[in-house]
Amino acid sequence: MATTDVALHEDSGSLERKRVVNDMSIQVGTVNGSGSQSSNTVLLRSIFQMGVPVSGKNLFPSNIAGLPTWYTIRANKDGYIARKKEIDFLVAMNPETAREDVMSLAAGAVALYDEPLNLRTLRNDLVFYSVPYDKLVAPVCPEAKLRKLVKNMIYVGVVAKLLDIDMAEVEKAIRKQFAKKVKAANLNLAAVQAGYDYAAANLLKRDPYHIQRMDKTTGKIIIDGNSAAALGCMFAGCTVVTWYPITPSSSLVETMIEYMKRFRIGPDGKATFAIVQAEDELAAIGMVIGAGWAGARAMTATAGPGISLMAEFAGLAYYVEVPAVIWDIQRVGPSTGLPTRTSQGDILSIAFLSHGDTKNILLIPCSAEECFTMAQDAFELAEHFQTPVFVMSDLDLGMNNWMADPFPYPEKPIKRGKVLSKEDLERLGGFARYKDVDGDGIGYRTLPGTDHPAAAYFARGSGHNERSQYSERPDDFEKNMERLNRKFETARSFVPRPVLISNGKSKIGIIAYGTSHWAILESRDQLRKEYKVETDYLRLRAYPFPREVHGFVEQHERVYLVEQNRDAQMLTLLKLDVRPELVTRLHSISHIHGLPLDARSVTDEIIMMEGK
Template sequence: MSPALTPVQESPAEIQPAGFTPSVNDLAIKVGTVNGSGSQSANLAILRALYSMGIPCSGKNVFPSNIEGLPTWFHLRASAQGYVGHVLDPRILICMNEATARDDVLALRPGALCVYRDDFDLDPRTLRGDIQFFPVPFLKLVQEAYPPDKTDKLYRDRLRKVVNMVYVGVLASMCQIEMEAIEWGIRREFPGRKARAGEVNINAAAAGFRWAEASLPPERPYTVARIPGSWNKILIEGNKAAALGVLFGGASVLTWYPITPSSSLAEYAEDFLKHHRVDANGKCSFAIVQAEDELAAIGMAVGAGWAGARALTATSGPGTSLMAEFVGLAYFAEIPVVIIDVQRMGPSTGLPTRTSQGDVLKLHMLGHGDCRHLVLLPGSVEECYSFTIESLDLAQRFQTPVFMASDLDLGMNLWLTDPFRYPDRPLARGKVLTKEDLDRLGRFERYRDADGDGVCERTLPGTEHPLAAYFTRGTGHNEKSGYSERPDDWKRNLDRLARKLQTARPQLPAPVVDDNPHARVGLIAYGGTHYALVEARDLLAAEGIETSYCRVRALPLADAVFQFIERHERVYVVEQNRDAQLQTLLHAELCGTLANRLIPVNHYNGTPIAAENIVRPILAREQSPCTSGWPVAESAHEIDRAHPSCEPSTE
């Protein structure tokens, strides 16, 4: 494999940021706070309010690897068009953290609005003159709503959290978010026994709202308005969605070791399982073990999968590295096991709280010797749910490790989505022979390909039959699972494993292709890049560039992906990693000059990819096609037709 690693550089300097124009239902807000200051409830209250007004919205937490004290940001977006990807330039900045106020203000685009605490030492107004500033007396307002209480030892701590609700109210006024919706959102954040605290928070929001109504200038450039009609959505993180997949996928053994950003997946799953899979006698239909490390976590999952459980483990990049030896064993010994990798920025500890798609290539080939694995690539929280279920079934059907590669952006951020559907298929059990099957067949060889699909029959330990037992090993083995160093046994087995992969390939989630008959340009992406990509396509179309889109959902790659490339002159492969990992795989399998049609677009700074990160480099390429790295065309005729001024490359 020799991937052409010439990623298109993002070049923000090339395009001068323009100011904003007034907008309705096209809102982007950035809130800068201090980690651990309890701003999450405030942010979620706004998100829920926007949702209740029928406006598509999303919220992203950009947070440090820290428990308390370091800067953290929350990005809120509301968009009538349904764009919920990351956006680079907020229209409104809320500065609650003086430590980052300067940088945050300087990064704004002209025309933005900046709300800040009037008790900062810094006066942000001295920094620039092309944005509007609104100092807000946060402390005064919050103390009106939540008067000091000397009998409450936790008052200061609580005040620190409640103060965030003041900006909720200010924003409600600024953006015309309905206060009833805000109140509803706050109440949702403080259910049950927390209701009393909820009322305090509502008072704080109301104080902010009243102050803003009285004190802000009348212009409201960036507002929202209720979108009539009914819609029924849920708000959920990918990790929680995957945890529901654990619950409804019938997982019976979950082993894990804490690692950001996957820990919450296991914790949510534990919570769901304890609520819904414990019988009247307090007995559990599942086992969860927090292992001593990732080696033990995968070891237990492999042992459980071997003995017949629907077993899985959840981890992130460094954890998958530790699991590599076991994955190689499970691949070769053919043991069902699911590994969920919520990807973060590596190498090493890297940026543990920042998102990435940097493990994709490694997961596909993890192990030692020839290894290829099934990898599912969820592109939404719904797919985090349904692909977890699918992974558990695929592992049973194909007796092999199955990866689900989610990422921090999908996994830890809240997304609006339709309510999940109950699985429409029974749990897959795969080719497991029972005592009765063995009686009927009168024979059993663990690694004999009876059906010609590469998938063999297996028995579970505990099967009371003289034919049932076999010896599982990572060493060379023959069809009867006996030790063998014979060259023909070895090769036959490896070839069968390749055949098994081919059997599985068309049964994986198919790519989602949106073909535009007018498009010469194709876009390939996967995972959480989807949302930014959908938006990018509209922006490109506005610039006169029609595109088709192929969203890859599984590895090994489906034929439809290659056919998609054949139908387009240039195909941009958009990924959130440096090394164009999916493109590397495409290069390995594409024939002839097809590989030259691929152009990588790579985003890898730790923030979720935004539409702009896709549009800018593609526009640059499409508008000046003679720059180096322009793909070799199929024929001079095509070049002439597409770009009359270009000389065909002589490469």
């Protein structure tokens, strides 16, 4: 399988000899379950520690062991960390895919391979290096059964030598990777050194790529989006987590379990939280709703198939008005789809998830920092609006390693929304659960267990009046639905604002969201530098759309909405929102191949649609 969308070619080209510093993508083709994850992380961290901006993307099969896996590291001095379409430096470790991996490289690229694979004969327009891994691994790893894992560490040493990565940084990265396992660290370090020494003695540098120390990662951290989300939820004061394992969301809760066990055990040695693995996603969301109704900050994390199962309960929470936070780490659907590939395919179904007139709030993080901060936003909004809030992450963000600035400590106190206490009830004498007292569509609620005879109300998914009594009266139903709509409209001015980059003069607008952001940043520079096309850019961060989204469409003649789904889902939502005469300004650029979006594809498509 080709992991790039560059066409296969066999033509020979002249090798570019110009030195290329801190601008390359390195791809490692291995077999899953072979321990390559550690090697790749060490390589990524080493470059990061050299001060060079990096990203690491794992392209893995829905399988535990034995199938091809690719890991791509992009190092870029300008901070472009989106997937790069072309691979510059291939580390071919997997005999099964090595041939195709080599054939899909662009001319001038580098291929480092395991000697017996003899890939050199395939092309004459690449720089080839070969290493006899099996011969090198035996002396450093006497234990035969560990060799398969340690072998992968050897290429780290070879790459370090070829690219001028400081071995001191590699050692530091290894010590970090095997933090508490000194023996393992030493073993792996020996393997790296063996690779480095072999390269120094035997490989003549013939490619242009170099890593050179710079200072663009100072103070930064490396983290995956799911871990960032887990931390965000912990600091948001989440107390109940109920979940059902599903790729790519499982690591969010698993990481959260680790952090909560470390930092959320009270002085009495007891947990200030409950985390329960439910029997399915139906139960997971049901428990969240039960806990939210009872007054806990409750959440679940899932992916597309889980979202489908949660649909009925989502409507209940919307209509009964129960806070809930649901993380959707989007993967490729429909159905089981591509469980280990990334997508933005759940936007439309979640916006209206459930039957009847249901509308939901969506938050859309683009970075690890936003996974952290939006976790807090999600709980605040869910409790303020007494409704489910969906955080739309994706596999690329959730499971891959990202550079991030250190997360800001939450400065705002936790607010629990309109909840009446016993004292409030004594003062008021009673309350009507679904009455719009403040004109914002949000009623006041009480929590079960509130010690007052007037505290109880009957929460029900069936038709109800202001006092939450069963009602089939047309006017009761209509009034309630209109109030819910008013509440949703109120949310427009409370959800995270879009981020606007505008020079005030461009006629072309780009709208994107989530992980597409990184490709857009780079694409806008490509458009400017290569085609002299200036663009403005609005990054959506939530649904319902705040007013400035409409303003952005008004101010631009042509608006390209870039998204990672087939059916222009966000564009469809926007069409419902803007004035009808503006709809023709909206143009879709969509990507559905399951690989993270790259800048070149966006640039090419905009140029084509601009007729340039």
